[in-house]
Amino acid sequence: MEGRAARSVKKPAARHIPEATVARLPVYVRTLLGLADEKTSTISSERLAELAGVNAAQVRKDLSYLGSYGTRGVGYDVEYLLFQMSRELGLTHDWPVIIAGVGNLGRALANYGGFGERGFPVAALVDADPKKVGKAIGGIEIRHVDDLPDIVAEHHAAIGIIATPAAAAQDVADRMVAAGVSSILNFAPAIVTVPDGMSLRKVDLAVELQILSFYQQRRTEPDADRTVASAGGEG
Amino acid sequence: MEGRAARSVKKPAARHIPEATVARLPVYVRTLLGLADEKTSTISSERLAELAGVNAAQVRKDLSYLGSYGTRGVGYDVEYLLFQMSRELGLTHDWPVIIAGVGNLGRALANYGGFGERGFPVAALVDADPKKVGKAIGGIEIRHVDDLPDIVAEHHAAIGIIATPAAAAQDVADRMVAAGVSSILNFAPAIVTVPDGMSLRKVDLAVELQILSFYQQRRTEPDADRTVASAGGEG
DNA sequence: CGGACTTTGTGAACGCAGGCACGAGCGGGG
DNA sequence: CCCCGCTCGTGCCTGCGTTCACAAAGTCCG
The missing domain is CATH 3.40.50.720 (NAD(P)-binding Rossmann-like Domain)
Known part of the structure; x- marks a missing residue:
């Protein structure tokens, strides 16, 4: 429940992290790297969500899988979050x-x-x-x-x-x-x-293009009840 | 409900197709192209599932979104299915x-x-x-x-x-x-x-590698209750 | 020191996707 | 002509993922 207060480096028992969350972690990492570059020390879930292109509740839930690294009323410490996520993703050393x-x-x-x-x-x-x-x-x-x-x-x-x-x-x-x-x-x-x-x-590049082609087709087509929907970019 | 019997070329009212299905259609198309090359004229959902790397029920459900193009007791006509799917995906003409x-x-x-x-x-x-x-x-x-x-x-x-x-x-x-x-x-x-x-x-190549890194990390790590799970290839 | 404000963490509801299992329908053999 | 076997089409159930909404918890200011 703390670990942040004590700056503990121990990993919190390796809980199960949903695959969908794992897929978003790298995006958070990249976003946080950008923030760290511009000397931002603290970030709220809302702002991080905006930058990462997802919902704020999603961000909080995703981060909660890693542990309780936020501070209520304040937000998340960029450096610390970055450290935790990098460790979780195994980015602390090279992977040839x-x-x-x-x-x-x-x-x-x-x-x-x-x-x-x-x-x-x-x-x-x-x-x-x-x-x-x-x-x-x-x-x-x-x-x-x-x-x-x-x-x-x-x-x-x-x-x-x-x-x-x-x-x-x-x-x-x-x-x-x-x-x-x-x-x-x-x-x-x-x-x-x-x-x-x-x-x-x-x-698979061809698959990606064909998915785009599908929705493009539906938009272009002067057909029946085409339900225009965004081809959700990545699941 | 027929369309196959009459070889009708009309599209069946553009029903809504789930995004997950749309993402698999290109894989089916590619598989069917391979089958057509080797002169296979008919394919069962089970075999197609095997070749495409998915569940047979999934194949049938996916194809049912396009229309009832199969023949019970026989399977699907490769050429016809290919035609229908290509049309649905908008592959009947080029997309520059x-x-x-x-x-x-x-x-x-x-x-x-x-x-x-x-x-x-x-x-x-x-x-x-x-x-x-x-x-x-x-x-x-x-x-x-x-x-x-x-x-x-x-x-x-x-x-x-x-x-x-x-x-x-x-x-x-x-x-x-x-x-x-x-x-x-x-x-x-x-x-x-x-x-x-x-x-x-x-x-995003970096994201893909980092996702792999995550699971690799969990496998390699001599840590607690690591639950080894396959990093589901594509959602 | 206390109260108001901010933001997290999470319980609960909802919707989508996947898989089983079975009825429906078609072809083939006797 | 009828029956049998095969395979599709799909209703139902289960599980996962997303979002909402709110209580908990911390900060800041007067």
């Missing part, structure tokens, strides 16, 4: 990632320095094409996908990014799992399955 | 898209030919940097962001993709809206708001 597939997307991800800055350095690039192996992109050497077990062990990498063509996605995922990766972010337009207990998320 | 921001990501998106093939040709690239204007990427000329209204009008583009730095995202979104774009896909790590009635979706 392995990118599989050096195509257009893989190259862009490798060149994009933003990951490293945000705590997700690219540990290695892998590809199945022997002709690409040995070259480097963004200062990172491309290695063969067969080396995955070694790479994972070398870098203690637990997160894999699949940026291969759809046909290779499941195979690469299986290899990653076998090599010890336990979190996968899949960009390939294919359904990938992983064993229980692992994390899998997907980002 | 405008990409704003020619950085790493913008370049990758422009170079990636997959969009054009899937019905989302890149109509134009825009950037605020005069030095980039006039150059071309992937065969598409870069124009200045001030030209947005003209570009939208020329190409009848209704979909915009934001691939700018976070700081510019809201401004670009506002310009797009003013120019007549009514669907936006935001890749910038920033909260963007648009007027009611418009569609906005976001894809």
Whole structure:
């Protein structure tokens, strides 16, 4: 119930946090980082909600899952909240990632320095094409996908990014799992399955565009009872 | 209630389709395209569910929102279902898209030919940097962001993709809206708001990685009552 | 020192989404 | 022609997520 007063660093018993809340935490973190930059020391749930694009009650409920870190009548201490959330999200140390597939997307991800800055350095690039192996992109050497077990062990990498063509996605995922990766972010337009207990998320650009197309279609169409609704951006 | 028997092309009164269903339709379409390629003419909800990575009852419920296009005791006609879903999603014609921001990501998106093939040709690239204007990427000329209204009008583009730095995202979104774009896909790590009635979706790589980091953290941590749960891939 | 004001934390209600289970309807075989 | 088996379509139930509304708790000022 305190922990803030005593500035306790202990984690409050790892309660269960709803997935929807977990998905919003990174947004709060980013917002808070911006506030910290401009020397804001305290923030109310209402203002944070506005900046993060959600409901104020939602913010309070989300933050309450982490613990009672607010002060009634005042708000939340930006730095302290940031610290707690970073710890909860595991952002207190780096998470090296392995990118599989050096195509257009893989190259862009490798060149994009933003990951490293945000705590997700690219540990290695892998590809199945022997002709690409040995070259480097963004200062990172491309290695063969067969080396995955070694790479994972070398870098203690637990997160894999699949940026291969759809046909290779499941195979690469299986290899990653076998090599010890336990979190996968899949960009390939294919359904990938992983064993229980692992994390899998997907980002599918074509799907996103087609969802937009659906609502666009309904708006444009001179049809019947079209119920215009905002295509809720992210659940 | 029939429409399949008579091969009717009329749309069944545009009932309301839940957003969760809309998000799965593109996956079904992709799966069906694969089936059509290998000359499968009929598919059961169970098999389609397996291929799409969802529950069979879910498939049937989803498809029932479109109409009663199945045949009891048999399944769904692949071609016909594909036709209906494509029409519903608005994939019967192209949707030109405008990409704003020619950085790493913008370049990758422009170079990636997959969009054009899937019905989302890149109509134009825009950037605020005069030095980039006039150059071309992937065969598409870069124009200045001030030209947005003209570009939208020329190409009848209704979909915009934001691939700018976070700081510019809201401004670009506002310009797009003013120019007549009514669907936006935001890749910038920033909260963007648009007027009611418009569609906005976001894809945030840092957020995705941080969500993975959260669950990874909980798995790795030698802490208390960690409840290992799969980080549900996409809602 | 006390009272008014502010903001959190959370109980309760509501709505959406997912999954089971079963009736309805269609095709095929005898 | 009838019966059997298969698969769709959907009513119902359950669980999750969101929002409202309010009591609890702290601050500030006179």
